[in-house]
Amino acid sequence: MLLIPCPNCGERDEIEFDYGGRAIQYPALNNSMSDWHMVLHQRDNSTETIEEFWYHQSGCECWFKVTRNLNTHEFES
Amino acid sequence: MKYSGFSLLKNSFSGHKHWPNIAADIEPKSRYDIIIVGAGGHGLATAHYLAKNHQITDVLVIDSGWIGGGNTGRNTTIVRSDYLLNASFKLKDFALQLWQALSQELNFNLMYSPRGYIDLAHSDGELEHFLSRANAMRLGGANVEILSSQQVADRVPGIDVSDNARFPVCGALYQPDGGVVRHDAVAWGFARSASTAGVHILQNCPVTGFTAKDNHITGISTTRGNIECNKVLISAASASSKLASMVDIKLPMDLINVQAFVSEPVKPILDSVVNYNAGLAYISQTDKGELVMGGATDGYESLARRGSFSSIEDTLARATQMFPFISRLRLMRHWSGTADIPMDGNAIVGRSPVENLYLNCGWGYAGFKATPAVGWSMAELLATEQLPQLLQPFALDRFKSGALIDDAGIGPYPWLH
Amino acid sequence: MQIRRLKTGGCIDRSKPIYFSFNNRLLDGYEGDTLASALLANNVSLVARSIKYHRPRGIISAGLEEPCALVACADEHGMMIPNLKTTEARLNKGLTARSQNCWPFVELDIGALLQMGSALLAVGFYYKTFMWPKDWWHRVYEKFIRRAAGQGRVTYDADKRLYDKKYAHCDTLVIGSGPTGIEAALSAAESGVSVILIEQDCVIGGSVLWEKTSTDSLTTIKLKQYKNLRFMVNTLAFGQYDHGLILAVEQNKKNVESIFWRIRAKSIVFATGATEQPLVFPGNDRPGIMLAAAVRQYIYRYAVIPGKRAFLAIADQQERELTEKALQVAGVEIVGSLGEGDQITGTSGWHRLRKVHLLNKKSISCDLICVSNGWISNAQLSAQMGDKQTFATSLEQRPNPQQHTGSAKAFVDLQNDVTRDDLALAVREGYSHIELAKRYTTVGMGTDQGKTSWPNAIVELERLSAQDSSRVGLTTFRPPVSPVSFGALVGVETGQRMVPIRRTPFHNAFEKAGCVFQTTGDWLYSRYFRVGKESMNDAILREVSAVRTSVGCVDMSTLGKVDVKGRDALEFLSRVYCNNIDGIKPGRLRYVLMLREDGILYDDGTVAQLADNHFLVTLTSANAGQSWRWLNKLLQLPWPDLDVQLTPVSDHWASLAIAGPQSRNLLADLNPNFEIDKTSFPFASVKQGLLDDDTPCRVFTVSFSGELSYEINVPAGFADQLFKRVLDKGAAYDISPYGLETLDALRIEKGHISVGTEIDGRTTAADLGLGKMVSTRKAFIGSSLLQRPVLQQPDRMQLVGLIPADGSSTIPAAAHLTDAPWQVGKTQTPLGRLTATVHSPTLGHSIALALLERGPQRINQKLWAVSPVEDKSVEVLVVGNCFYDVEGSRLHE
Ligand SMILES: Cc1cc2nc3c(=O)[nH]c(=O)nc-3n(C[C@H](O)[C@H](O)[C@H](O)COP(=O)(O)OP(=O)(O)OC[C@H]3O[C@@H](n4cnc5c(N)ncnc54)[C@H](O)[C@@H]3O)c2cc1C
């Protein structure tokens, strides 16, 4: 169970949060099909750390972005 | 040496000193016709069928670890074919047919145990969905039934189908041929068969890159040097993404941790595989006597093969709803695997944008059951260059075209699948 | 009779005798005993039978590492708990224990005959045989194998014991209360930080309890001095997880069976000690062969002598001296010691050790062999988080493990009956990597978690395969360190308590009105309202007829409701929904569709404009939570620049829809303080005001039933009052409350789509005949990827209606559409499938909705609706998806 750093509330237990997936750079709504395809579907899984979104569901309801190491699960700032 | 009761008896007189190595150590050649990256069930099955169905044995199966040490050796061994969408159903049903005769074909007891798969419905609406799935399966030639909650109770002693359960059981889908197969044996049986036919199996040797010219792979790089080849199949489950990125292919999948656990071994108490659907928990008993259980994924990306205990608690709570007696048992071991889950939750199998590079990945937490069918079809593709019909829906370009195979209807959010 | 109990000494309370039963024999022990020490005190040496060969087994150790002495013990309700280690079971009053895996008795076990065929049962034999006849594995062989395997037995009776869960937090967590742990805890406490010290044993002290080496007389008093130090005994830290989380189970509590602790610590001190390793020699499993440190523990801590004539097989000098001293204290005769260069070639005895045989042809009679093959650090907890070094180092630092040869079985894993020959065979067959050997031979996979088998197995494998340990590898340590009860991990989340039940504000009032509820997701939702003894079908007929001919009312409170305010509220909503909603006016509402980012239809609902820059949005019940998160995600992540405030108001409102031709009259009777005539309150509008001058309300003219309908929202606390008044005033119109079943029947008659059936995560808006609602004038979530070619193809599955071709047959539910009736043994590729079926109360015949390839182009074609499972085929006529009031005129009456 991760201890996730909410920017508002500080470190809280994972069960308070909801995962929001990779921190993608949302294309503009009217961007092309292939832009959206690349951003929404294609993943770079070659790195050890990723940027991702979490949602503090049972807390302040804030959506935020963090960087996490997928092997150690450590959050990096 | 053929395995049989007789050979076992014969060897017992000589102290079992003469059994051969199932996957003899080899010195890799400098060139192979086909290189398969990943000695999991899928890669090894492909090698077996290349040799058996197509007489192609100039093949290297290479693995960074040991045979079957990936998800093949970590899964909960359930085989079944009860999928709504035709593409999913067809491939897994073909696999189910292959499982039935595979022990004899490989001369290795895979312990295919068709003890019946029972998928519980917790509302009439859900039961209607199951009926729809069962009807589709029947039309496709599979044997499947719908059980009432009483029939579930008759078939599965110890299960709670009473009305006072939090999510009462309204009935179930029942696939009699579904069941379990001994996972390690699958890897070993395929390895032994392929190795005996002349296929090379190289363990403890990671593939670190590819050598390529234009849009064409000329070979692989490994920690033991470069090896040339005509064709490469990446069949490396969660590592496939990283391997594909070495030739600039970004695969549409996330890597999510998924867990399983076993109780201490006890005498036979559960004869079927049962799946709880209000939240997820599935349970069966191994031949060694452990109750093996699994549930939903941890729901976030990870490569650590180490999960959040909260999902085990969650699974256990559901398993205890099904079988209130299990709380008297104890957790003996829990473990994880990295599930490679594509954007529609279904696998990616077939050609890649690179001419002679083939892909088989994205099987997530559900690919064990498909192992022989994928091996069979992939071997056909590699040998004949013809894409077998069974594989056509699983093409990589479906995310771009929109031809999704989303059995759960969840969408491009792998952590929710 | 405790004939092996010393007269003095030990941490037992001789004034508190405890009677217990073992294999139906009444025995006694003292408070402070474990089951193991009490059995030894009673001179019981044969405790169990081994799993594979049914060999007699005794007690090897004094702790959680015990591989052999597993028994079943009854709980306070008389239910047997299997596989408990005698060394972990505390002796309490009335304890009933039984040997497992033997029949009829542990002394005379038929299964032991298996030993005669043991040459055949070489490791992995089951992979090599039982393949013919083809289906016999499952039908015949597997049944035998399964019965032979498995340790104890468990019954189906539900567990009646109570369990709980708790959290704890601290700066420093110290695991293990031996001298190292105590010191760490005290010095941390001294520095002022918060400290928790946990110990799996029932007392603090660890090895101090039996190694009389330490002069420091530790008392709990010292620990109690510190307010910032908390110590917990009987608490097993079983796993280490991310970010300083230790999970532990505390047992032997007063009112609950156990407590599952989640302890989050800033720093963790692992003071978990080490485990002595047994020796691998022929016949090393006979009852009477015991770890040297365990012998010392039984003598010092429990005042029990495990034997009378002891032979020592201990390489390390200090270890040997300590043991000799203990044996002398207890008056045990030392009959010999394994000399340098000597080897044990075998042992003899039946149920108990009688003799040890040595290489130099000497046989010594003895009833106890104290063995030690060095100590291995208990590094499981730290290894679980990836630190394998501690384990590796302690493996290397071990004094040279000894080799012994002989013809009898030499066990490496005493629980799973894995011998040195088994490992040799595994290596020969190519399973030499530790992970392969483990899986092939099952070494280390027992309930003892391989605590006494891994180190020896790794050494054996290295030797056998002549490889360095880097290729043999180390094993992965998986939690738990020792088995923990499922009950503890589930805690109180059993039965109805597993997931909180959600009830709508009308629940109590509905209950009184004869409502039959149904579990729908987390909700308990009204299914139908029973009058008298009528059946559900009769109730549905009555309810539907009320709505179609007069008026009915239904609970809409489970819908998600979001209040959207702000300068950019409309802009936000038009990005989120695919419809053109820019023309919306205050007081009006629109039916809207939400797509996923990939263009697939996700949710439907309404957007009502309450005022300038102020909207109320509804979300379907099933998606309410997820959609709320999704709206927030969009606003907070890609569009933080939008001036929009979202407020979740789902639970604030009780929502009751009145539907039917008389609904306007009924609404009038409720005495609203606003105009409700056709022109001032048309379909697709919203009004706010008061009912009867005392009930604040918002009323929406929306309809799921196809009838004139008003969805009345009142603050949740007014639910009872609203329902009562609606029923009172509605009595004049023969009002009927209705539930899910009728709601569904009505919506199918109207061909309205629903989440979970038609909106199934695969369909597009166009597939469901709603293509016109998808704006081509603007970009919105999903608009790009919706253009993907396959999503635009004309031959997709599309929504149609079906009626029986003969006008009267019942269309089977969940059927699929084919060209020909179903025939057993013939496979068919369906053209489509039914998503909803109902016997239409209004039309008097069966109707269905279906997704059909090129559906709209097949209108008026005949197809077969087949349900092979129910063996039904019914010819159906494809029609439009609306069966009732196609023009929608009733909405505007
Ligand atoms: C906990 C869990 C439970 C599951 N339960 C089920 C179930 O009940 N039923 C079911 O059908 N499926 C289940 N699955 C899914 C199933 O295990 C997998 O889909 C399937 O085993 C995949 O087989 P594979 O051969 O493709 O992959 P793997 O067995 O993972 O093989 C991939 C191989 O590639 C190797 N490799 C990786 N990188 C490299 C490299 N750079 N160079 C060389 N080799 C490399 C790996 O070492 C590995 O051996 C479960 C999965 C998990 C994790």
Ligand SMILES: [Zn+2]
């Ligand atoms: Zn927060």
